[in-house]
Amino acid sequence: MSNKLTDSVLFLGKKDDIYCDRALKFVEDNFKNVTSYYSEWGKPMPEDIRHWRGDYIISYLCRWVLPVATIEAAEKGAINFHPASPDYPGIGCNNYALYDNAPEYGATCHHMAGRVDSGKIIAVKRFPMFATDDVSSLLQRTYEFQLVLFYEVVSKLIDGQPLPESPEIWTRPPRTRQEFNELMIVSPDMTDEEVARRVRATSYGIFQPTVDIGGFRFELKV
Template structure:
């Protein structure tokens, strides 16, 4: 395998199987790789203030990168977003399930100062099944995102160039506040609405809830 001379910065999610595989793939191509991993709440690495090089790769990274870092990449700053361009923002798979979307996927795009706005490099999609819940949809998404990563980065590191598609981001960007509101169950909601919200938000320790008489009760999907 021919190795690239590009200086690469890789930012990813800590203790994550898919991120580890992505990093391992990049290491096959370069000897000049700087890596940082974090969880939600992990402070942004101070040493990155002085970084400069050719390529920034964000893969499930928990940091919103400053414009100064993005501009420090001579070739490109690339992000892999675990959702199709119809779902920018937070809680994408949750809203896809709630909306009964037929298709989901992952997006590779150039990074701009505003999150989930950069030109789109490539998208991979797959069907959502009626039996899918948050857990199964996330697993499928991370699998296809890794496949997308292999395809795109293999081409970028071989050709030292970026090609773009005509795909466009949706103007609607989902927020943390909307995701939190989606997990709230109200007494006046129909049984169908309650089922939709449980399916869309029940995942591990994150469960939809209802408040009655000052007490909060949680709903848990049998498949979560």
Template sequence: MNRCLILLTDPEPVPDLIRRLRSDDRGLGLKVAHSLGHLEKALAEAPPRVRLMAFCSGVVVPPALLKALPGPAYNLHPGPPEVRGLYPSVHAIYQGLPTFGTTLHEMAEGVDSGPIVAVDRFPMPAPAERWRLDRLSLASALAMVGRLAPQLADIDTPLPHLPDVQWSGPAHRRADFEALCQLPSRIDAAEFDRRYRAVGEGPEHALSIRIFGQRFVLDNQRDPAAASRAGRSRR
């Protein structure tokens, strides 16, 4: 193996990614990293001809590591160029955007700031809910990898930039996400519904509210007893 593509990603999409990348070039060595530590180890063991591609990963690659690579590293961002940073689906739904998509770009020191090489867009689903949008975004990202597999495998040739496509808007941080999760004490039904659809369910991103110095977290699991009572007709 004299050339290698390192994938920085979560474990779930790895089989699909490897299948799509190897469909056009079976001589390409592939390594997978799930954390910064894994990435550093993979790079230390990689041949000189190496390319790094992050796929929907939350790991921040240090600038010094990017500079040590022989060519550009790429990141597949699960959002369009106008929704930068963390949790793009959340912010797109909250902003009421009519379209969403995925963006492949060169990694740079700033978050989602490097030259863009590919964009895929699709209409926002109706209703716009986070779980649905995240599934569409993952499918879009995998399809983009499949289309660009030959170029990504050609690790000696940088992918051409899209000169007319630029990043816009703020780079959302974790603090921005947490602010959406924290419900104001006076909230109307429309704003609650907007945040609920954007933030979604789950222990890592549940809505919460602070009352009298106590924080209460939304538990939107249906109570069987309450559901049973609700289903009874009044007499």
């Protein structure tokens, strides 16, 4: 006899991500009725998601912005796991933490709302940042802490406990794609310190900051 819960869950994740795979497996191990979709850059949200009706939506590193009607289709709750502390809503969260030389960072679980990263916060998992951190190391540690936060929060759903209510709040509006694109630009009139901060904050594999000289953009090699 299965001990799985009968609640229906819509799980939304990110393709080719081992942490999403682990989170989905945990949900499938504990709920009978799980529908899952993985998002990809540049690919629209499947139309089937708009017609889903059920108990819970769990969004984990998903790239799609859900319509309000879809969020409201979850009768018991729609929660999102954001790879940043409440100081960094929106896009480029870890990049801005590096740019700011923040002393700590984290992961946030919150109720979903019509505006991204604005719903009431459920729980936050924080950890220290180090001077040696770059985009890669900070992302890796963030994903590990976020998975622990995921287990803690979803375990409460499994046990029938109410979700906690964090006293923390989002400290600023979500950052936009335009703001992040501007962070990736360095120019000759910037100080050495400013250039170093931007390079540290935005260098990640094939993604590198660009140099603006007289309106012409050049990729910076570091």
